[in-house]
Amino acid sequence: MAPPSLPPYLDPDVLPKLLENVNDHVQALSSGDLKARDAAIEACRTLAATLESPSEAFVRMTWVEPSHLSAMRVALGMGLFEQLAADNGAPKSSAQLAALCSADPRLVGKIVKVLAAVGTVREVDADSYAPSPLSLSMTRSIFSDSLSLMHDFCIPINLKTADFFAKNGYQYPADPLSAPAQYAHNVMGKTHIMQLYEEHGQAQKFGSMMATWMMGRPHWSDNSFYPVQERLIQGATGDHDSVFLVDVGGSTGHDLSAFLALHPLGSFPGHLVVQDRAEVIDTIPKGSLSAGIQPMAHDFFTPQPIQGARTYFLHNIIHDWDDDKSRQILKNLAAAMKKGYSKLLLWEYVLPAKNSPPTLSALDWEMMSFWAASERSDGHWRSLLEDPEIGLKVNGFWNYSQYDQTVIEAELA
Numbered sequence: 001m002a003p004p005s006l007p008p009y010l011d012p013d014v015l016p017k018l019l020e021n022v023n024d025h026v027q028a029l030s031s032g033d034l035k036a037r038d039a040a041i042e043a044c045r046t047l048a049a050t051l052e053s054p055s056e057a058f059v060r061m062t063w064v065e066p067s068h069l070s071a072m073r074v075a076l077g078m079g080l081f082e083q084l085a086a087d088n089g090a091p092k093s094s095a096q097l098a099a100l101c102s103a104d105p106r107l108v109g110k111i112v113k114v115l116a117a118v119g120t121v122r123e124v125d126a127d128s129y130a131p132s133p134l135s136l137s138m139t140r141s142i143f144s145d146s147l148s149l150m151h152d153f154c155i156p157i158n159l160k161t162a163d164f165f166a167k168n169g170y171q172y173p174a175d176p177l178s179a180p181a182q183y184a185h186n187v188m189g190k191t192h193i194m195q196l197y198e199e200h201g202q203a204q205k206f207g208s209m210m211a212t213w214m215m216g217r218p219h220w221s222d223n224s225f226y227p228v229q230e231r232l233i234q235g236a237t238g239d240h241d242s243v244f245l246v247d248v249g250g251s252t253g254h255d256l257s258a259f260l261a262l263h264p265l266g267s268f269p270g271h272l273v274v275q276d277r278a279e280v281i282d283t284i285p286k287g288s289l290s291a292g293i294q295p296m297a298h299d300f301f302t303p304q305p306i307q308g309a310r311t312y313f314l315h316n317i318i319h320d321w322d323d324d325k326s327r328q329i330l331k332n333l334a335a336a337m338k339k340g341y342s343k344l345l346l347w348e349y350v351l352p353a354k355n356s357p358p359t360l361s362a363l364d365w366e367m368m369s370f371w372a373a374s375e376r377s378d379g380h381w382r383s384l385l386e387d388p389e390i391g392l393k394v395n396g397f398w399n400y401s402q403y404d405q406t407v408i409e410a411e412l413a
């Protein structure tokens with residue numbers, strides 16, 4: 001029984017355990033266990049959520065978080081983040097910031113209050129503001145692109161999703177042309193989400209969003225994550241003209257640049273290829289890719305032109321598609337693979353049976369809303385890849401931590 005001084009939603013026995021959990025993870029992190037950082041964040045969130053009353057949780061979700069995002073977007077539009085960062089981040093008053101942004105001081109005063117209240121800017125004194133790591137990041141194009149993409153294009157889809165399901169009788173979206181994304185943007189049955197990004201001038205921002213999402217996360221090709229040396233480099237053959245790894249749907253090549261940073265050209269036989277749709281490959285400025293990365297326009301629903309590469313790598317590709325479309329992509333790759341030599345690597349989330357991290361549950365939701373697709377469990381991945389129509393066998397799953405994407409390795413059965 002809770003002591004009378006505690007509100008009924010607070011269980012006095014639970015709080016010390018949650019606090020102990022926070023302490024354990026923070027201590028592990030302080031002793032150098034970097035993997036403990038995600039767990040520490042989750043432990044803090046769980047503790048805060050337990051302390052919060054239902055009414056406070058409701059207000060946070062429906063007032064605080066939307067106002068924060070809205071204020072961020074207005075700040076971005078007026079160049080506030082650049083002005084906060086100017087003069088090495090020297091503290092500035094709201095009136096100074098307003099003058100620098102040519103904006104109304106009352107509006108800027110409200111924005112900085114909203115941002116300071118949640119830690120997005122630092123309130124060093126009354127009406128004196130300095131940047132935080134997040135507000136400094138907003139001066140970088142990949143963050144600013146990602147914010148405008150999410151605010152202007154993606155979140156409006158979330159706001160129409162309930163309406164979509166009320167109208168369709170609460171059925172899973174039938175196909176990628178008739179998902180909440182199409183409903184929200186008034187193109188039901190007509191336009192695929194990738195085409196929609198382009199029509200709304202968001203295609204490049206989508207690439208920025210993918211890069212922002214992965215920033216600071218461990219890269220799959222780090223030997224402490226997936227043993228590249230042992231499983232790919234050893235046993236690989238060929239000269240410079242042969243292809244060691246094709247990044248299929250690799251956007252503008254950011255995963256290959258990260259690969260080369262860990263495995264420089266010459267440490268493996270052959271070179272690398274980044275494939276994507278022509279519209280994406282055409283956005284790569286000439287000469288901007290590192291030596292050893294060859295750009296190539298290719299539609300993965302058509303036969304794979306590179307035969308017998310050591311590695312076919314797909315990062316966050318298959319999760320965009322339902323099983324039928326995924327089978328088409330995988331069949332095209334299997335047809336190009338050399339038995340006993342080529343490996344297929346997927347770098348994807350694997351849905352756990354329980355305790356799914358919030359980012360993964362959110363991604364699973366967005367896969368449904370944007371693509372009529374879904375994240376997959378390990379069993380689902382295995383049954384898809386080992387479908388006799390495709391003819392692959394799964395060699396194993398390599399996981400850095402439960403908060404990261406998993407490398408799934410397969411080869412021809």
Ligand SMILES: C[S@@+](CC[C@H](N)C(=O)[O-])C[C@H]1O[C@@H](n2cnc3c(N)ncnc32)[C@H](O)[C@@H]1O
Nearest residue numbers: 210249250251276277280298299300301315316
């Ligand atoms: C979710 S993004 C992943 C990009 C990249 N692999 C990464 O992880 O950052 C999906 C990618 O698939 C590409 N794509 C979509 N349809 C494609 C197609 N039919 N053929 C080739 N690439 C395609 C998109 O242009 C986009 O770059």
